[in-house]
Amino acid sequence: MLKRALLLALTISALAPAAAAHATGVFQIAGPTVIYTAAPGDIDQIAAFETPTTIRFTRFGGASLGPGPGCNFVGADQDTIDCAKNGVTSVVLNLGDGDDVASINPSLKIPVIFNGADGRDGLFGGGGTDIFDGGPGDDNVISRDDRAEQVDCNDGHDTAISDDGDTRISCEEVQGDADGDGVRFPADCDDTNPGIHPGAADVPDNGVDEDCSGVDAIDLDRDGDGSPRPQDCDDTVAAVHPGAKEVIGNAVDENCDGRIEPYPPLTGSIQATWKPDGKGTTNVILVAKGFPASARIVVTCRGAKACPKQAVAHVSAATKNLNLHKVLGKRRFPKKARIEVSVTRDQRIGRVLQYNIGTPGLPKVAFLCKPPDAEAGPC
Structure with missing residues (x-):
């Protein structure tokens, strides 16, 4: 999941020109919140995920990072910072003025508040109920996680890839139909497959809910004799169905009348x-x-x-x-x-x-x- 988040973030960051690190953004813990504050003029390119004991932030471009109270560098390259997660209930990212990217791995379940600034920002939500403020600039906000979240795209020509249940403000483009089948998530129960959406033909008995009804369709005439269940009392045998010729004495109810025809007795x-x-x-x-x-x-x-x-x-x-x-x-x-x-x-x-x-x-x-x-x- 981390690899996927980083790849997404790198894709967005490719839209912005590379900039030399000229200032240091600082992470610190204040009460129950981890707060990141960018230095003026920063271009922030940050990924975040959760470890067993910390919330870890990694710089993959842009400005350098610095630790404040409750946070420390990981390793000698000073590109990664750990903040103790004990007691932390939210993260606030106050991003810089450049074309920023903040990508949160779904493993991080606490809410993240994104405060974008000037520039074309790419904001990728995590596994919690997040709040997005894109700030001025042409931003991309990705909040598709089946949670009702608040997305304020703010000024600029912005795109929100979000859930139908999200509250969206000032978003010029809303993309909630990733597979292009005309139905947006979550009404589309699998928005990665254009063959799956409400109204699609549901193939019986294949274990896939193509029409998003909540259950897979059942073939009511599996033996192909033209009589569906429950009228067909044995849908595995084509010779058994209402109107079939009854074979006497074989202990089979071929015509589904509820009676097994025994052999007739001898007369005499x-x-x-x-x-x-x-x-x-x-x-x-x-x-x-x-x-x-x-x-x-x-x-x-x-x-x-x-x-x-x-x-x-x-x-x-x-x-x-x-x-x-x-x-x-x-x-x-x-x-x-x-x-x-x-x-x-x-x-x-x-x-x-x-x-x-x-x-x-x-x-x-x-x-x-x-x-x-x-x-x-x-x-």
Whole structure:
């Protein structure tokens, strides 16, 4: 920051012809204030910044400097002066009659009062709430730091590069639009970039607030499906949006209606009749009725020697009845035997009926549902 301030100051000072040092301006501490008083006829070219314990002033041209009470030279070249900053709350610079430059580094947070005199002065504000009096002459006052400051350009044809909130007096030219986009700081939230100002197109999701609204714009249709959030319930997938075709059974709400469409259940029924005779239970009727084409019907038996040696599968024809009794025949099934009839089909919720033989012989029936690629469970 110091380097930048010095470069700015040197640029302004280049407008003035070099002058030999012929007098000594004096820095001193008076109460809570560091005061600089130029000698008559001085040309002052001064930079100031803050160290941990002092306020440091450096001469980069013009008149020589001298220390008064509370201030001391730094080094042997006598171009730098330190003034103790303990208790100091402001700085007053009473500049000389020549073309003066005073550049304050933003690290110096206390107010600086600039009192310009004759000549073309360049006054660069620091990090505090400063007061500028340009004095007679064609001055340049730079007070852009987002603080409400007082700028009195005074006589001459003066230029103020300042904040919109500054109080400006007698300033012929006011420059508050550094990037030339037609909007001055602070309304322009980045006055170094002409693409950033109120009214600019805000590019969504790039982390930059181009229109100075306080937030970056958000792309409400990131997947490009034509449906913005929040109507699009998943803006990362173009196939998901209001009006999309719903794919049943995939646990995705494609059409954003708030419902996930499950697989439809198989239509049809199993009709069974059983006859206990004291020695066991015999199946009398076992019929699959009304199941759609390509339904796979499997009959299994467990827990009894009377069970068929292997499961028997059938593929039904559309809406036709299928006699399953012949799988079991006239076998007697003892207590704890289980006969199971499973009916499944792709993209449908299948049915499983379990006939558990108990006492006095009539089976207890369990009705289960079997989604595709899942185990059977309660419906």
